[in-house]
Amino acid sequence: MDQPPPAGARRSPPEPSADDAGALFGLEDLRTGPARAGSARSGPLVGPSFRDSPAARRLLSVREIHAEPAAAASPRGRQILARFPDARVIDVESHWRIPELHGNEGNLERWVRIKSEVLVLGEKKTLATRPNGRSADWIAPGVANGCAMACAYCYVPRRKGYANPITVFTNIEQIIAHLGRHIARQGRKPEPNQCDPTAWVYDIGENNDCSVDALISENTADLVQAFARWPTAKASFATKFVNPDLLLLDPRGRTRVRFSVMPPQDSRLLDIRTSPVEQRIAAAADFLEAGYEVHFNLSPVVIRPGWEQDWTALLRHMDDVLPRAVKDQAAAEVIMLTHNRDLHELNLAWHPRAEDMLWRPDLQQAKRSENGSWNVRYRNRDKAEAVETVRRMVASYAPWLRVRYAF
Ligand code: SF4
Helix, strand or coil: CCCCCCHHHCCCCCCCCCCCCHHHCCHHHHHCCCCCCCECCCECCCCCCHHHCHHHHHHCCCCEEEECHHHHHCHHHHHHHHHCCCCEEEECCCCCCCCCCCCCCCCHHHHHHHHHHEEEEECCCCCCCEECCCCCCEECCCCEEECCCCCCCCCHHHCCCCCCCEEEECCHHHHHHHHHHHHHHHCCCCCCCCCCCCCEEEECCCCECHHHHCCCCCHHHHHHHHHHHCCCEEEEEEECCCCHHHHHCCCCCCEEEEEEECCHHHHHHHCCCCCCHHHHHHHHHHHHHCCCEEEEEEEEECCCCCHHHHHHHHHHHHHHHCCHHHHHHCEEEEEECEEEHHHHHHHHHHCHHHHHHHCCCCCEEEEECCCCCEEEEECHHHHHHHHHHHHHHHHHHCCCCEEEEEC
């Protein structure tokens, strides 16, 4: 992500369309996923796992696995290799240094091929839990890094480049043991805060999408089950992908799923390869019924002509379709778009229409980040006004939706 693509990469591939994004995962595909036994909504357990469905394979069809030897030999690594028996396995010294995979050269077609056909297995060497205080109290060490989706504004690939495939960390037992110790050291949460009134909240998906990770391994399931046993803590992850296999887990209210939503017309342009927004909203009731807490991320909010009307329509739609039970426990984070100059340059090569919406020098200010690249965000006054507008819209059209924080 640090380097703009070479001039040769600036050809114009076909612009991504709804076929690339929203239409990838139709409701028909969702219905092929498993339903929970005894669920009035879904009927008895039928059919194979969603992760073996055509929809899941369109997102992820692994043909090549780059693996650190220790990761490949670990129990989780062996399970993943067994799950993709036809994949070519390539030894690598470090999951961080695979130059032929990481980087920005090429175009969307190449990135999508790498994201959907290549996996990396590694071991997470440094286990650290960091304080956060906004979305969660703590950021847990990730059990994966990278994403099979390709949102135009995504910050996740900044270190490895836009073509980065998913790296799965196989030392899940160590990660869970680390979390158990960290949670034990905290004791009970002394007082409520906006993250949660009683539980310490741990974000388990800072650089990955846990719903997609669950197509590959049991890492997400193991975390959900671990948090179900920890009475003082709660897991939390944001997602743009509806994976019905997660409905088979037993989170007992200790995992918060945050479905990210934005007006569908923005999402069709920006959220490449994700589940359609309508589907994310429609899934909320099933996830609540399965024992998850369900929140929403109103993010990113992109300022463009007519944005207020389309966010109003989205909030009205949520108010119309979400059942009372979801509304009673829902809360939201509101996050205004941040962007990045290098990402802007890169996107111009493959998706200039997205940049018409994302890159607004008339509204944005730049700030140099720690790694030396230039991040941009809406100017303080414009941002404050827009945040206030979103708060007002939520209060008017979805008054049940408590805004946990907005920035
Ligand atoms: S779903 Fe999240 S992690 Fe994946 S590309 Fe989109 S913004 Fe990035």
